[in-house]
Amino acid sequence: MRIGVVGGGQLGRMLAIAGYPLGLEFLFLDRSRSAPAGQVAPLLEADLGDRARLLELASRSDVVTFDWENVPVESLRGLPCPLRPSRLALAATQDRASEKRLFERLGIPTTRWRSVESRRDLTRALQEIGLPAMLKTRRLGYDGKGQAALRTERDADAAWERLGAAPLICEELVPFDSEVSIIGARSVDGATVFYPLCLNTHAGGILRVTRAPDGRARLQRIAERHLARVLAHFRYVGVLTIEYFVSAGRLIANEMAPRVHNSGHWTIEGATTSQFENHVRAVAGLPLGQTRALGHSAMINLIGHMPSRARILALGGVHLHAYGKEPRPGRKLGHCTLVAPTARARDAWVRRLLRQLAPDIRIP
Amino acid sequence: MRIGVVGGGQLGRMLAIAGYPLGLEFLFLDRSRSAPAGQVAPLLEADLGDRARLLELASRSDVVTFDWENVPVESLRGLPCPLRPSRLALAATQDRASEKRLFERLGIPTTRWRSVESRRDLTRALQEIGLPAMLKTRRLGYDGKGQAALRTERDADAAWERLGAAPLICEELVPFDSEVSIIGARSVDGATVFYPLCLNTHAGGILRVTRAPDGRARLQRIAERHLARVLAHFRYVGVLTIEYFVSAGRLIANEMAPRVHNSGHWTIEGATTSQFENHVRAVAGLPLGQTRALGHSAMINLIGHMPSRARILALGGVHLHAYGKEPRPGRKLGHCTLVAPTARARDAWVRRLLRQLAPDIRIP
Numbered sequence: 001m002r003i004g005v006v007g008g009g010q011l012g013r014m015l016a017i018a019g020y021p022l023g024l025e026f027l028f029l030d031r032s033r034s035a036p037a038g039q040v041a042p043l044l045e046a047d048l049g050d051r052a053r054l055l056e057l058a059s060r061s062d063v064v065t066f067d068w069e070n071v072p073v074e075s076l077r078g079l080p081c082p083l084r085p086s087r088l089a090l091a092a093t094q095d096r097a098s099e100k101r102l103f104e105r106l107g108i109p110t111t112r113w114r115s116v117e118s119r120r121d122l123t124r125a126l127q128e129i130g131l132p133a134m135l136k137t138r139r140l141g142y143d144g145k146g147q148a149a150l151r152t153e154r155d156a157d158a159a160w161e162r163l164g165a166a167p168l169i170c171e172e173l174v175p176f177d178s179e180v181s182i183i184g185a186r187s188v189d190g191a192t193v194f195y196p197l198c199l200n201t202h203a204g205g206i207l208r209v210t211r212a213p214d215g216r217a218r219l220q221r222i223a224e225r226h227l228a229r230v231l232a233h234f235r236y237v238g239v240l241t242i243e244y245f246v247s248a249g250r251l252i253a254n255e256m257a258p259r260v261h262n263s264g265h266w267t268i269e270g271a272t273t274s275q276f277e278n279h280v281r282a283v284a285g286l287p288l289g290q291t292r293a294l295g296h297s298a299m300i301n302l303i304g305h306m307p308s309r310a311r312i313l314a315l316g317g318v319h320l321h322a323y324g325k326e327p328r329p330g331r332k333l334g335h336c337t338l339v340a341p342t343a344r345a346r347d348a349w350v351r352r353l354l355r356q357l358a359p360d361i362r363i364p
Numbered sequence: 365m366r367i368g369v370v371g372g373g374q375l376g377r378m379l380a381i382a383g384y385p386l387g388l389e390f391l392f393l394d395r396s397r398s399a400p401a402g403q404v405a406p407l408l409e410a411d412l413g414d415r416a417r418l419l420e421l422a423s424r425s426d427v428v429t430f431d432w433e434n435v436p437v438e439s440l441r442g443l444p445c446p447l448r449p450s451r452l453a454l455a456a457t458q459d460r461a462s463e464k465r466l467f468e469r470l471g472i473p474t475t476r477w478r479s480v481e482s483r484r485d486l487t488r489a490l491q492e493i494g495l496p497a498m499l500k501t502r503r504l505g506y507d508g509k510g511q512a513a514l515r516t517e518r519d520a521d522a523a524w525e526r527l528g529a530a531p532l533i534c535e536e537l538v539p540f541d542s543e544v545s546i547i548g549a550r551s552v553d554g555a556t557v558f559y560p561l562c563l564n565t566h567a568g569g570i571l572r573v574t575r576a577p578d579g580r581a582r583l584q585r586i587a588e589r590h591l592a593r594v595l596a597h598f599r600y601v602g603v604l605t606i607e608y609f610v611s612a613g614r615l616i617a618n619e620m621a622p623r624v625h626n627s628g629h630w631t632i633e634g635a636t637t638s639q640f641e642n643h644v645r646a647v648a649g650l651p652l653g654q655t656r657a658l659g660h661s662a663m664i665n666l667i668g669h670m671p672s673r674a675r676i677l678a679l680g681g682v683h684l685h686a687y688g689k690e691p692r693p694g695r696k697l698g699h700c701t702l703v704a705p706t707a708r709a710r711d712a713w714v715r716r717l718l719r720q721l722a723p724d725i726r727i728p
Contacts, residue, residue, distance in 0.1 A: 017384050020377070020404050021632075022673060023686025023698070040384050040404070268385075272681055287678040294658065309386060314651040317636055322387025334387070 001284055002027055004061030004081075006048055007068035008037030010323035010332065011260050011276075014268070015067060016041045018276035024284060029057045036323040037067070049075045058083075065238060065283045069093050069258050070140055084188075084237040084283040085258050092234070093258045096138045096169050103253045106229040108242075110253040113171035119160050125170035126156060132173040135159045137166045147205065149173065174252055176245035178364070180214050181263040182223035185239045185278040186231040188285045193278065194224045195271060195291045198263040200243070201363050206330065208361045209350060210263045210299045212270065215343065222251055230256065239264075239279040262301070262332070269319050270297030270339050295339040296346040300353060302334040307357060312336055315353065365648055366391055368425030368445070370412055371432035372401030374687035374696065375624050375640075378632070379431060380405045382640035388648060393421045400687040401431070413439045422447075429602060429647045433457055433622050434504055448552075448601040448647040449622050456598070457622045460502045460533045467617045470593040472606075474617040477535035483524050489534035490520060496537040499523045501530045511569065513537065538616055540609035542728070544578050545627040546587035549603045549642040550595040552649045557642065558588045559635060559655045562627040564607070565727050570694065572725045573714060574627045574663045576634065579707065586615055594620065603628075603643040626665070626696070633683050633701050634661030659703040660710040664717060666698040671721060676700055679717065 001024055005012045008030030016026040016037060026041040033045045046053035049072035058064050058079035065084055073091045076083055092098050096113075103110040114125035116135065126133060131153070137146035146166075148159035150173075179202060184194040196213030197220050214220070227242055241261035244251045264275035273281075273289025281288055305327055312320045315336075322334040338353070340346035347363065354361050365388055369376045372394030380390040380401060390405040397409045410417035413436035422428050422443035429448055437455045440447055456462050460477075467474040478489035480499065490497060495517070501510035510530075512523035514537075543566060548558040560577030561584050578584070591606055605625035608615045628639035637645075637653025645652055669691055676684045679700075686698040702717070704710035711727065718725050 013384070017381060020381050021683070021685045022677070023684075023688050025403060039389060281677060286674050289677065290681050310650050313386070313645060313653065317654050319385070320387075321385045324387055 001025070001063075002061045003280065003283060004029070004057040004064040005037065006054065006057070006064065006066040006071050006076075008032075008035035008043050009067055010036045010321075010325070010334075012037035012067035013040055013323060014265075014274075014276045014321070015065075015260070015280055018268075018274055019280040019284075022277070022280065022284075022286070024280060027057060027060055029053055034324075036325060039324045048072070051075050054079065063283050063285075065279070066090070067259060085240070086234060086236070089234040089236055089240075089258050093256055094139055096136055096255070097167075099256060100169065100171075102230070102233070106226070106233060108226045108229065108253045109251065111171040111174055111245075113169050116168040116170045119164065122156055122160055122164075122168075122170060126150065126153070129170060129172045133170055134173050135163055135168055135170050137163055138169055139166065145205070174245045174247050176247045176252075178246045179244065179254075180219065180223070180246055180251070181210075181241055181243045181261060182220075182227050183239060183241045183261055183264040183267075183275055184224070184227045184231065184291075185275075185282050185288055186236045187282050187288050188237055190235075191288055192228060192231055193288045193291045194227060195264060195267060195275065196220065196293045197223055198266070200263050201361065203361055204330075206301070206303060206332075207262045208301050208303070208358065209354070209363055210266055211343075211346060211350065211363070212266050212297050213293045219246065219251055226251070226253065238282045239275050262335075263299075265321065265335050266297035266299040266337050267291075268321070269337050270294055295341055296343045297337060297339050298346050298350045299335050299337045300350065300357060301332055302336065302357065304329045304331055304333070306333045312357075315356075318353070365389070365426045366424065367644065367647060368393070368421040368428040369401065370418065370421070370428065370430040370435050370440075372396075372399035372407050373431055374400045374685075374689070374698075376401035376431035377404055377687060378629075378638075378640045378685070379429075379624065379644055382632075382638055383644040383648075386641070386644065386648075386650070388644060391421060391424055393417055398688075400689055403688045412436070415439050418443065427647050427649075429643070430454070431623060449604070450598060450601070453598040453600055453604075453622050457620055458503055460500055460619065461531075463620060464533065464535075466594070466597070467620075470590070470597060472590045472593065472617045473614065475535040475538055475609075477533050480532040480534045483528065486520055486524055486528075486532075486534060490514065490517070493534060493536045498535050498537050499527055500533055500535070501527055502533055503530065509569070538609045538611050540611045540616075542610045543608065543618075544583065544587070544610055544615070545574075545605055545607045545625060546584075546591050547603060547605045547625055547628040547631075547639055548588070548591045548595065548655075549639075549646050549652055550600045551646050551652050552601055554599075555652055556592060556595055557652045557655045558591060559628060559631060559639065560584065560657045561587055562630070564627050565725065567725055568694075570665070570667060570696075571626045572665050572667070572722065573718070573727055574630055575707075575710060575714065575727070576630050576661050577657045583610065583615055590615070590617065602646045603639050626699075627663075629685065629699050630661035630663040630701050631655075632685070634658055634703050659705055660707045661701060661703050662710050662714045663699050663701045664714065664721060665696055666700065666721065668693045668695055668697070670697045676721075679720075682717070
């Protein structure tokens with residue numbers, strides 16, 4: 001069985017590495033021959049919206065999935081094999097406005113927000129929502145791109161200048177105690193599994209550290225209920241992620257991603273079945289695997305600069321995942337993980353590692 | 365960094381899958397384009413002794429290793445990049461007679477044995493060693509191939525008829541309580557690591573089940589001492605395995621393999637660093653990883669017939685490794701593993717699985 005994957009970044013690369021032991025084959029479509037996945041599997045070189053190449057990918061595959069949610073939805077219409085997750089789920093998560101509406105419709109608390117299509121809309125939105133607020137493009141935002149924080153009235157002009165060419169949303173900037181994410185999967189026959197909640201530390205809009213399990217049983221229950229609703233709504237097949245702010249003990253959904261997620265990379269070593277294997281199992285129509293945490297895990301992203309392989313591997317018990325990308329400021333080049341017997345031991349270990357690998361990052 | 369691998373079987377396939385997360389690239393040489401490793405990495409199609417293709421492999425790689433110990437040693441002479449492990453280690457383990465001599469020289473107890481080059485040698489050997497005995501080809505034996513058990517004088521004629529064309533050894537058939545193996549690795553700078561002893565169950569000369577850790581601390585200490593001597597003797601780089609009989613509490617070396625070993629497949633899920641990753645780390649000149657067992661593991665080989673993927677993955681907590689090989693009687697097509705919290709829970713689980721996957725196999 002061959003899985004076609006639209007997008008050949010590090011997520012696709014890790015899907016292939018997880019699927020090979022199951023005897024599955026992979027074929028990727030990516031703009032760049034040197035994309036991370038192209039180093040471990042065959043790759044068709046074309047724009048992700050190239051209809052002819054998408055048809056070729058699908059005709060050579062038994063099922064098509066994607067590792068990047070900004071694939072043009074129209075170009076995925078009527079493929080000669082199943083697309084999992086579906087175009088409907090993909091479309092809903094490509095647009096922050098439809099994502100917010102879905103959260104509201106499914107009773108998932110989210111930030112207060114307004115659609116912004118003019119400078120006047122923005123003024124009105126700020127009156128209704130108040131300051132501080134966030135202005136975000138409805139589409140194509142990731143890793144803090146396409147966003148501006150509005151702390152005073154005067155920030156609005158500069159933000160509008162920078163982002164106003166595209167449809168936007170304005171949302172309240174929620175004061176939060178922590179950020180968490182829930183990752184789960186749904187199989188073709190409707191079975192679902194959920195991973196323990198991930199506790200995330202961002203800097204400059206980019207995820208830097210994840211620790212899991214978060215351990216707050218009440219939040220886990222609530223997040224699983226939310227995710228189950230989204231999965232059922234779409235009759236979803238594959239892995240899906242919701243990111244939250246935790247504010248005064250409440251979960252407030254920030255965004256979701258119809259794919260494996262950076263905050264779930266710890267599951268490769270830290271859970272019975274990784275998020276990558278479960279996504280591959282789901283889209284291949286196979287039974288899902290157990291999601292139990294094997295200890296107390298942490299994941300540290302390697303951003304912009306890659307320490308030498310030997311230096312990281314000399315750190316006892318640390319697992320390296322290098323994506324085969326050229327270094328560039330702000331670029332995710334790899335990550336490393338560790339599994340400790342207790343949360344306390346894990347956090348102490350993370351602090352030691354951060355001093356060596358990313359001294360600018362602190363975990364609470 | 366690219367690792368060239370001579371031989372593209374399931375061991376090579378698992379080396380690549382283990383090396384990809386480290387950002388390493390692979391190039392294989394194998395007789396068959398459809399070899400297991402060729403499904404996950406680029407492959408040169410040629411006979412393993414094809415000097416021109418070996419030179420091409422080496423010129424396109426930073427280091428060359430092998431996943432099969434019967435590569436013609438002469439053809440590996442003077443490659444344009446390092447060969448790890450060395451030709452010396454490879455040569456010594458290709459020939460059962462030189463292997464036995466090495467065990468004796470390093471003070472590693474082994475079976476009593478005689479070199480057999482004529483029918484008359486065989487008669488004399490049987491007089492000195494007694495019955496029952498084993499007659500084995502000195503070269504190219506694996507999975508019980510090239511062997512005959514001699515239980516009576518009359519077995520000798522048939523065995524000679526079948527095997528006598530090649531140089532042989534005759535050795536005592538040791539009555540054993542159990543079979544174990546020790547797997548370890550040595551890095552370029554001479555550091556060594558050892559995995560917990562593996563408890564192996566064979567049937568028809570083929571490994572069927574491994575459980576680890578074996579747990580007998582005294583045997584672990586002795587086996588590590590033996591393996592350390594072999595590693596030091598060759599200034600070995602990579603993973604090496606010694607297989608033993610345990611007879612009345614004593615370790616009696618049966619044979620060794622200059623490579624990752626079927627009895628170490630449990631380390632993928634069951635140890636901090638797998639044998640595959642440690643071999644790749646060693647030959648790439650990187651620091652070795654920790655070999656601690658993460659629980660009580662078992663590995664069950666899938667031989668001759670492959671159960672459906674869905675059926676195995678529906679067994680909660682079971683990990684599948686399919687090698688992408690065509691089914692054929694006696695052929696190793698894949699394996700599955702499990703990790704349990706106690707040895708007792710593991711053994712009960714293994715017995716349940718064997719009833720489903722290999723009802724002819726019993727574990728003690």
